Amino acid sequence: MRTxxxxxxxxxxxxQPAVVVQGEEQFRPNGLVVxxxxxxxxxxxxxxxxxxxxxxFMGARIDSITNDVPPFDIVAGAxxxxxxxxxxxxxxxFVTIVDPGxxxxxxxxxxxxxxxxxxVGPDNGLMTLAAxxxxxxxxxxxxxxxxxxxxxxxxxxxxxxxxxxxxxxLASGVPVEEAGPALQTITKLDLKRSAVAxxxxxxxxxxxxxxxxxxxxxxxxxxxxxGIALGDSVNVSLGASQWTAPFKRTYAEVPEGERLVxxxxxxxxxxxxxxxxxxxxxxxxxxxxxxxxKAK
Amino acid sequence: MRTxxxxxxxxxxxxQPAVVVQGEEQFRPNGLVVxxxxxxxxxxxxxxxxxxxxxxFMGARIDSITNDVPPFDIVAGAxxxxxxxxxxxxxxxFVTIVDPGxxxxxxxxxxxxxxxxxxVGPDNGLMTLAAxxxxxxxxxxxxxxxxxxxxxxxxxxxxxxxxxxxxxxLASGVPVEEAGPALQTITKLDLKRSAVAxxxxxxxxxxxxxxxxxxxxxxxxxxxxxGIALGDSVNVSLGASQWTAPFKRTYAEVPEGERLVxxxxxxxxxxxxxxxxxxxxxxxxxxxxxxxxKAK
Amino acid sequence: MRTxxxxxxxxxxxxQPAVVVQGEEQFRPNGLVVxxxxxxxxxxxxxxxxxxxxxxFMGARIDSITNDVPPFDIVAGAxxxxxxxxxxxxxxxFVTIVDPGxxxxxxxxxxxxxxxxxxVGPDNGLMTLAAxxxxxxxxxxxxxxxxxxxxxxxxxxxxxxxxxxxxxxLASGVPVEEAGPALQTITKLDLKRSAVAxxxxxxxxxxxxxxxxxxxxxxxxxxxxxGIALGDSVNVSLGASQWTAPFKRTYAEVPEGERLVxxxxxxxxxxxxxxxxxxxxxxxxxxxxxxxxKAK
Numbered sequence: 001m002r003t004x005x006x007x008x009x010x011x012x013x014x015x016q017p018a019v020v021v022q023g024e025e026q027f028r029p030n031g032l033v034v035x036x037x038x039x040x041x042x043x044x045x046x047x048x049x050x051x052x053x054x055x056x057f058m059g060a061r062i063d064s065i066t067n068d069v070p071p072f073d074i075v076a077g078a079x080x081x082x083x084x085x086x087x088x089x090x091x092x093x094f095v096t097i098v099d100p101g102x103x104x105x106x107x108x109x110x111x112x113x114x115x116x117x118x119x120v121g122p123d124n125g126l127m128t129l130a131a132x133x134x135x136x137x138x139x140x141x142x143x144x145x146x147x148x149x150x151x152x153x154x155x156x157x158x159x160x161x162x163x164x165x166x167x168x169x170l171a172s173g174v175p176v177e178e179a180g181p182a183l184q185t186i187t188k189l190d191l192k193r194s195a196v197a198x199x200x201x202x203x204x205x206x207x208x209x210x211x212x213x214x215x216x217x218x219x220x221x222x223x224x225x226x227g228i229a230l231g232d233s234v235n236v237s238l239g240a241s242q243w244t245a246p247f248k249r250t251y252a253e254v255p256e257g258e259r260l261v262x263x264x265x266x267x268x269x270x271x272x273x274x275x276x277x278x279x280x281x282x283x284x285x286x287x288x289x290x291x292x293x294k295a296k
Numbered sequence: 297m298r299t300x301x302x303x304x305x306x307x308x309x310x311x312q313p314a315v316v317v318q319g320e321e322q323f324r325p326n327g328l329v330v331x332x333x334x335x336x337x338x339x340x341x342x343x344x345x346x347x348x349x350x351x352x353f354m355g356a357r358i359d360s361i362t363n364d365v366p367p368f369d370i371v372a373g374a375x376x377x378x379x380x381x382x383x384x385x386x387x388x389x390f391v392t393i394v395d396p397g398x399x400x401x402x403x404x405x406x407x408x409x410x411x412x413x414x415x416v417g418p419d420n421g422l423m424t425l426a427a428x429x430x431x432x433x434x435x436x437x438x439x440x441x442x443x444x445x446x447x448x449x450x451x452x453x454x455x456x457x458x459x460x461x462x463x464x465x466l467a468s469g470v471p472v473e474e475a476g477p478a479l480q481t482i483t484k485l486d487l488k489r490s491a492v493a494x495x496x497x498x499x500x501x502x503x504x505x506x507x508x509x510x511x512x513x514x515x516x517x518x519x520x521x522x523g524i525a526l527g528d529s530v531n532v533s534l535g536a537s538q539w540t541a542p543f544k545r546t547y548a549e550v551p552e553g554e555r556l557v558x559x560x561x562x563x564x565x566x567x568x569x570x571x572x573x574x575x576x577x578x579x580x581x582x583x584x585x586x587x588x589x590k591a592k
Numbered sequence: 593m594r595t596x597x598x599x600x601x602x603x604x605x606x607x608q609p610a611v612v613v614q615g616e617e618q619f620r621p622n623g624l625v626v627x628x629x630x631x632x633x634x635x636x637x638x639x640x641x642x643x644x645x646x647x648x649f650m651g652a653r654i655d656s657i658t659n660d661v662p663p664f665d666i667v668a669g670a671x672x673x674x675x676x677x678x679x680x681x682x683x684x685x686f687v688t689i690v691d692p693g694x695x696x697x698x699x700x701x702x703x704x705x706x707x708x709x710x711x712v713g714p715d716n717g718l719m720t721l722a723a724x725x726x727x728x729x730x731x732x733x734x735x736x737x738x739x740x741x742x743x744x745x746x747x748x749x750x751x752x753x754x755x756x757x758x759x760x761x762l763a764s765g766v767p768v769e770e771a772g773p774a775l776q777t778i779t780k781l782d783l784k785r786s787a788v789a790x791x792x793x794x795x796x797x798x799x800x801x802x803x804x805x806x807x808x809x810x811x812x813x814x815x816x817x818x819g820i821a822l823g824d825s826v827n828v829s830l831g832a833s834q835w836t837a838p839f840k841r842t843y844a845e846v847p848e849g850e851r852l853v854x855x856x857x858x859x860x861x862x863x864x865x866x867x868x869x870x871x872x873x874x875x876x877x878x879x880x881x882x883x884x885x886k887a888k
Contacts, residue, residue, distance in 0.1 A: 087347025383643025
């Protein structure tokens, strides 16, 4: 999987608008610095990066989307970021770090989005989906060391040394333009979307959750185009398992312990067991292939 | 266990006072929005609900009791809530979500307590013990959609769509009365208390902790009524295990690796191993039956 | 290990300066109360201590280094504290709790450091390395009960009853001197440093991380004194395993799945697998013995 991801890295040329497009929002910092990393929920790295942020901007309000992104997994991180970021108010700075290439030639960037967010982190594709969803207003390479941590810069912890402090600087009101020179491109992952063909929708598992629910990248629109309506039976093939389950509004509409198909809160198709863990039951997770069709 | 809990759901009629009773405290928000959920410590759902709260009230100060309530377990959540909530200052809004019935006909409510807290969440019994301990001043059903998330409401994530935003609204100063119409009842769990009979106190395990200590709902008063004093030996029967251990003030009063009985910080009887994990040693946990008596 | 730690507890006499030494910084609270405990990342104890802190000082800004210190492990905690604390701004109050001796005769203290921090917790050696690194300006025993939790004090949860509230009090501006009488000593652990002899550096594992990297207390200076330069091959003996790996600047300088030696962000020698978990591969962790030498 990781090899495939590496191979899928492609650079897209972005057209920089000469003037602010109508309807775009200015980034005006609201003080929030919101982390999403693979540092581990409560690891020492979290304690360190938060200290580095406060040291740069004592007024920072630090919070997190999650720091439990699977280690090194840029694709998983890209999905998690785009699912959560949009809930935050305009003016939020996101510090997003899944960075297996730390210390190599990959760039460090900030993306200001068209809806008034900033995303700070390595330019390795992690921001692919967020950039698509929110639009790119400008990209800057993080070369201005005055916004970095005051002390020496390590080769292995750019969260502490660069991303945290730059995020804090932006949250404190430093203009995005001061982060460094403009870039015309960001690195994007070539992520597959779901597809509908021959009476079936196919996709992949984007994530599981602590209940054991399994979320795919198949959309509610895909179900609609297959003529699958609430109450219909759905044939599911997921990884090595196949089953048929009803399409329901919510979990408790099937008896405890039974399977269902549901549209989750971001509009994606989710597979679940009422009050049980489907992920444990079928031992499948991130990256597994999924196909759904209407049962006859 | 969960079936039993479901069966134990009963509705109690609450008498609403026509005027504020002497000695009650007014809820005056202090800005804190404190979460207790089964979303998982650092899951994407935490990242999302926090964004939804900030989007409703940028000044919210978000913190958590715990988001590691066992999935779907309303009884476990009720115990955890009542143990921690009382430590928080008056004016705190608690957003409490263990909601296996999300999207069904169960109501969504806010309980204003007599000591100046608000509890926001599903009306499924989760607030049973907190309501008993702090007293109910008023209950409102959450029908005012102006306090909800601005965008569409899902059938499966009412934390994001309703409870988080309503909690944020109350923390921002929206009067509790604006949440929706008054209710006369909340759903309560019929939770068993400890009992003393025939020279023994019996109860159940309320929780274990990260050290492997096991906390029961037997109280220090129960020990007293059995004539058990510090230094006495206590016969313990817990799940499938039996042993005798001394009743001590604190862990280090027995040698490393040995068992003891102690009254923990909320006044409940706890079973422990000094610098060891009793839960690992006897493989027992939440819901197990416990009996203690004075050893001859 | 724990027995050895207990045996290694020694009391060092500290000379209290009669006047403030030139270059010392005054502790001026910045409002941050930063926790480091073995309470467990998201346990109910975290929910409780945070409530107790807010109740003492509603303006407290609570954050954490980590609350996932291995249970009861004072040595592991001492290493984690000193690695992270220095990143925080001056004026931060650290509440540091790994306290297997809670409720016994061990003292409760606050250490004001020469660089403007306060450390609040049990006097059991947990602050050893932080006190060495930042210098001790004064030590006070926590006897002033006005700074404690208002309600009764338990024998088993001094985080809630003493350390949290005292930390909050100091963060709110209560002078350190009001915490209690001055002490001349703190308890210190006799922690072994790395050593270089006979062409090899030897030390112990200080911690692993969520990626499975293994961090030792061998320093970059040790490597230098052995004549080991970037690109050189290094013989490693760690616990029961031996291998040879290159000394590199960062992970991605070796192929995926291969081992390397790297200097991590605090200047210590770390052993890793690029995009893999060395800790899982060799089943070693905290406390294991390590030796490195230059490969011929």
